[in-house]
Amino acid sequence: MTYQITDCRNLGSEELCAAMNAAFSDYEVPLRMTIEKFRDFQKQRGYSAEHSFVSVKGSEIAGFWLSSAPRPAFAGRSYAISVGTDPHHRRQGIVRRLSETVVEKQKSEGATGLQLEVITTNEKAVNAYRSFGFETQRTLRVCRVPKSGLPIPDPDNLKLQALTLEDLPDNESLYFDTQPTPQNSRAALISLRDKIHLFGVRQNGSLAGWAASYADGSVAQIGVHKDHRRRGIGRALLNRLGTSVTSDHLTFVNVDAAAENTNAFLDKAGAEDHLRQFEMHMRF
Structure with a gap:
């Protein structure tokens, strides 16, 4: 069974929250976000279901790229509010394919680019984003x-x-x-x-x-x-x-x-x- 990419308009907060917790479950400090906190997280960062995408295999969310619409206050860039892959589906190129879908969607909406944050010591993620075309703008404490x-x-x-x-x-x-x-x-x-x-x-x-x-x-x-x-x-x-x-x-x-x-x-x-x-x- 192959991976299918779809936007998030038919997905609820419960499904996305579970996918996010699963994606970061093996981190040094595992993520355990409640539904209430996840909904606040979505609101705070400008989540748009139409501009967010998941990679699905069967009924399972294998990876996700949650985004905002283009934001005028940030020079027309879209904000990637969270990107992750379930540990059981890593090394399948899921995030790269999601990024390509996100870029295509954002370009069609007139966005000037994307922005995100990534932990400096997460070298795999940093190198992956650089390979996608991201450049470091500043360091955040x-x-x-x-x-x-x-x-x-x-x-x-x-x-x-x-x-x-x-x-x-x-x-x-x-x-x-x-x-x-x-x-x-x-x-x-x-x-x-x-x-x-x-x-x-x-x-x-x-x-x-x-x-x-x-x-x-x-x-x-x-x-x-x-x-x-x-x-x-x-x-x-x-x-x-x-x-x-x-x-x-x-x-x-x-x-x-x-x-x-x-x-x-x-x-x-x-x-x-x-x-x-x-x-x-x-x-x-």
Whole structure:
């Protein structure tokens, strides 16, 4: 029986979640994602069933390439939210055939390319993506900041308040040194607006900075206006996020390793490195 490739419009979250858990079951830290978390994962990353594909053998999902539609906020690129192969079906060229199908679909939709993240130490995957035509754009840091070591903010002139997404500026360039990856973008926050913690600081009537985290303690964004830095705003925001989540640490996923100010801030807060990823792009 041969492998057949089809899009995911007739597949539910339960089937895809099971396939994803199976594909990463033999990793050093096996993936065990619940249905609820998987559905949030889909929303957060802009999953599109029409732009996602699986390789099926009989009734079994042998491999998958889950994607978004082309995203204007990322120069028209599609985001590969997860790619994997069931351990029993590896070394069959499944991911390569899926990538070819994805590229054909995305080109027909006017996409300018694809982007994804891959763990830097996963040499087989990195080399495979390079053979498909992906190139490394930047290195991303994944780290944890223990809540026990969070900095104590200076309360004298800082008043933090809960924000809504509508309070955030349309132009984020004065707050961020580099663009967030898709799962930490404004679109991701909007998709999970009922499950995020969002706080900010206003000074002289304008928004000086804000921080947003997901319910599991993953920090999506922390940005301080360039005219308001080195005044303790970042420390205050970080501390406030720590009090809003039940986990014993805050997790920062995909921090640009070249963002010197951001990484110095995290290191000063006691950040502990977990792993690093490459952000890779394929251009059409």
